[in-house]
Amino acid sequence: MTFKSNIPLAQYTTFRIGGTARLFADVGNAMELAECYERAQKDDLPVFVFSGGSNIVFSDQGFPGLVIRLTDGGLQIDEKRSRISVGAGIPLGVLVERANKAGLSGLENLAGIPGSVGGAIRGNAGAFGVEIGDSVFSVKAFHSESGMVREFSKKECDFSYRHSFFKTHPKYIIVSAEFRLTPTTHPDRLLEASREIVALREAKHPQEVFCAGSFFMNPVVENPKLHEEFQKDTGKESKNKRLPAGWLIDHVGLRGKMIGHAKVSEAHPNYLINTGGATAEEVLTLASIVKQRVRDEAGVMLAAEVQLIGFGAPH
Numbered sequence: 001m002t003f004k005s006n007i008p009l010a011q012y013t014t015f016r017i018g019g020t021a022r023l024f025a026d027v028g029n030a031m032e033l034a035e036c037y038e039r040a041q042k043d044d045l046p047v048f049v050f051s052g053g054s055n056i057v058f059s060d061q062g063f064p065g066l067v068i069r070l071t072d073g074g075l076q077i078d079e080k081r082s083r084i085s086v087g088a089g090i091p092l093g094v095l096v097e098r099a100n101k102a103g104l105s106g107l108e109n110l111a112g113i114p115g116s117v118g119g120a121i122r123g124n125a126g127a128f129g130v131e132i133g134d135s136v137f138s139v140k141a142f143h144s145e146s147g148m149v150r151e152f153s154k155k156e157c158d159f160s161y162r163h164s165f166f167k168t169h170p171k172y173i174i175v176s177a178e179f180r181l182t183p184t185t186h187p188d189r190l191l192e193a194s195r196e197i198v199a200l201r202e203a204k205h206p207q208e209v210f211c212a213g214s215f216f217m218n219p220v221v222e223n224p225k226l227h228e229e230f231q232k233d234t235g236k237e238s239k240n241k242r243l244p245a246g247w248l249i250d251h252v253g254l255r256g257k258m259i260g261h262a263k264v265s266e267a268h269p270n271y272l273i274n275t276g277g278a279t280a281e282e283v284l285t286l287a288s289i290v291k292q293r294v295r296d297e298a299g300v301m302l303a304a305e306v307q308l309i310g311f312g313a314p315h
């Protein structure tokens, strides 16, 4: 187990923002996680665990403790039972591709979502009508206080829109998961479906910008007038009483708004982007202007989907 000191964190995030970690370790399994927590306890350091870095903003001050990055963890396919077992640190894109190639359907619409399998399960990542939780069979998670690994059934994971049990219980670190998929005899169709999804994503908004994807969750909106306006504006029906945060941000006139080098994306107003050299402070100031304007002018409270780390507030 190697612990490195004063490691810049920006390089590990898709936002490319953040100060340094006092201590940093790459970890591939529960045993190594246990070793990390022992070290943190010995040195009396706070701990933060992440993986793909595609849904976080590290503060400009960085993190005053041990930052653990989950990597790899292995992947096994059981074609007879249509199951895939995968380590939490494996990129989601690798899981999707391996499932497609094996002719196992269920994950193909998730192609193009950055980050790891563990991060995706924690936030129940989704796109194009599919959420990762739909295909989860079970999840194994390491409890940072007891040092034990517990297995959760899909039901116990408590998946809902951008939510799982793990989001509200950060002491559990997901170490692996088993997926139950649907067998098909046409892997080529699954690969083609994923290619189409990636092309759609690229056509809708640039994927190569420095950002953390959608900054805010799509809120439940009670006001029927806003739903009517949304429908008139876009020709689309709102789903489950939720309106796209990006539409609301545009509605209050903030498309393209800039604070320093942080900007509300022109292409997708729910993406706050680092145009080059943005600080976490600039991103947070912009996010707070967005929240305030949407609250004051549309009467809707936005909640961040992105996790803010090292700002002193609970995440």
Ligand SMILES: Cc1cc2nc3c(=O)[nH]c(=O)nc-3n(C[C@H](O)[C@H](O)[C@H](O)COP(=O)(O)OP(=O)(O)OC[C@H]3O[C@@H](n4cnc5c(N)ncnc54)[C@H](O)[C@@H]3O)c2cc1C
Pocket (backbone or CB within 6 Å): 014, 048, 049, 050, 051, 052, 053, 054, 055, 056, 070, 088, 089, 112, 113, 114, 115, 116, 117, 118, 119, 120, 121, 122, 123, 124, 125, 126, 127, 166, 172, 173, 174, 175, 207, 208, 211, 212, 213, 214, 307, 315
């Ligand atoms: C261009 C772009 C497009 C995106 N599109 C989508 C989209 O279409 N749909 C969507 O849902 N999301 C999207 N996202 C957001 C992001 O990709 C997902 O939220 C992703 O699942 C986060 O995984 P990660 O490994 O990067 O998490 P990280 O950013 O590393 O961590 C995020 C949070 O998860 C926690 N975490 C990470 N790993 C674990 C683990 N193993 N156990 C417990 N907690 C853990 C961390 O502590 C942190 O709080 C997009 C992001 C970008 C940059």
